Amino acid sequence: MAFVFEHVKESEADEVLALYRSLVGTPFCAWTADYPARSDVDFDLSRKALFCLRDEETGEMEGVISIDEDPKVENLTCWTPELQPGRELSRLGVKENYQNQGIARKLMAGAIEELRRQGYKSVHILVAKENKKALASYKVFAYDEVGECFMHEHAYLCYEKAL
Numbered sequence: 001m002a003f004v005f006e007h008v009k010e011s012e013a014d015e016v017l018a019l020y021r022s023l024v025g026t027p028f029c030a031w032t033a034d035y036p037a038r039s040d041v042d043f044d045l046s047r048k049a050l051f052c053l054r055d056e057e058t059g060e061m062e063g064v065i066s067i068d069e070d071p072k073v074e075n076l077t078c079w080t081p082e083l084q085p086g087r088e089l090s091r092l093g094v095k096e097n098y099q100n101q102g103i104a105r106k107l108m109a110g111a112i113e114e115l116r117r118q119g120y121k122s123v124h125i126l127v128a129k130e131n132k133k134a135l136a137s138y139k140v141f142a143y144d145e146v147g148e149c150f151m152h153e154h155a156y157l158c159y160e161k162a163l
Contacts, residue, residue, distance in 0.1 A: 001055060001057070002055075002056040002057070003053045003054060003055060003056060003062065003103075003106060004053070004054050004056050005051060005052075005053055005054075005106065005107070005109075005110030005113075006051065006052060006054060007048055007050065007051055007052075008044075008045065008050040008051060008052045008061070008064060010045050012052075012061065013038070013041050013042065013045060015061060016041050016050065016052075016061075016064055017036075017037075017038055017041050019061070019063075019064060019093050019095060020036045020041075020064075020091070020093055021033075022095070022096065023093050023096070026096065027133070028128075028130060028131040028132055028133045028134065029131070030128035030130065030131060030154050035152065036091050040066075040091065044066045044068075044091070047069060049066055049067040049068070049069065050064060050065075050066050051064065051065050051066075051067070051107070051110060051111060051114065052064045052065075052107075053103055053106050053107050053110070061095075062094065062095055062098045062103050063092070063093060063094035063095065063098065063103045063104065063107050064091065064092070064093050064107070065089060065090075065091065065092045065093075065107040065108065065110075065111050066089070066090050066091040066092075067087050067088075067089060067111055067114065067115065068087065068088040068089070068090040068091070069087070069088075070088060070090075072151060073088045073124060073126060073151075074086070074087075074088070074124070076147065076149055076158060077147075078146045078147025078148075078149070078158045078160075079122070079124060079146065079158075079160055080122065080146065080160060080162075082121075083121045083122035083160065083162050084121060084122065085120055085121060085122075086120055086121060086122035086123060086124050086160070087115055087118075087120050087123065087124065088123075088124040088125065088126065089108065089111050089112075089123055089124070089125050090125075090126070092104060092107060092108070094107070104137065105137075105141075108141065111123075112161075112163060115163055116163050120163060121162065121163055122160055122161060122162050122163055123143075123160070123161050123163060124158065124159070124160055125138060125143060125158075125159040125160075125161075126149065126151070126156040126157070126158055126159075127156060127157050127159060128154045128155070128156055129148075129154075129155045129156065129157060135157065138159050141161070142161065143159035143160065143161045144159065144160050144161065145157055145158070145159055146158050146159065146160045
């Protein structure tokens with residue numbers, strides 16, 4: 001199967017929200033019925049910061065990722081000063097029937113290339129402490145654990161990677 005990494009179209013906002021909602025309640029997912037919300041999707045689309053991995057043959061969106069712009073996250077004191085400016089990758093979601101097939105890895109690689117293209121020096125990721133699957137992944141991807149924080153009613157580990 002061949003995939004293409006590209007911007008999500010504004011007309012696909014409902015599809016992205018449906019993907020997010022389909023993952024609520026799945027193992028290790030910290031999302032709720034209220035988050036991510038349509039306002040998050042709209043905000044990401046307004047900044048051209050929402051990307052997907054699309055099946056080239058069918059055109060179907062298999063997963064999404066956002067390059068977030070959250071001052072609360074960027075102002076955390078755990079980030080390495082020499083690696084700023086950085087941006088957070090967030091709202092990474094892969095359709096359940098496509099999980100464990102490398103889609104998340106391809107989404108992250110595409111987003112990292114986009115950040116490099118935009119001139120950022122690092123990538124930041126917050127991972128809910130209970131998300132054991134994601135925690136294992138970020139260690140494999142050579143992210144450095146640089147701190148902890150409590151936001152959005154969850155305890156997170158903070159990961160950073162130089163670009």
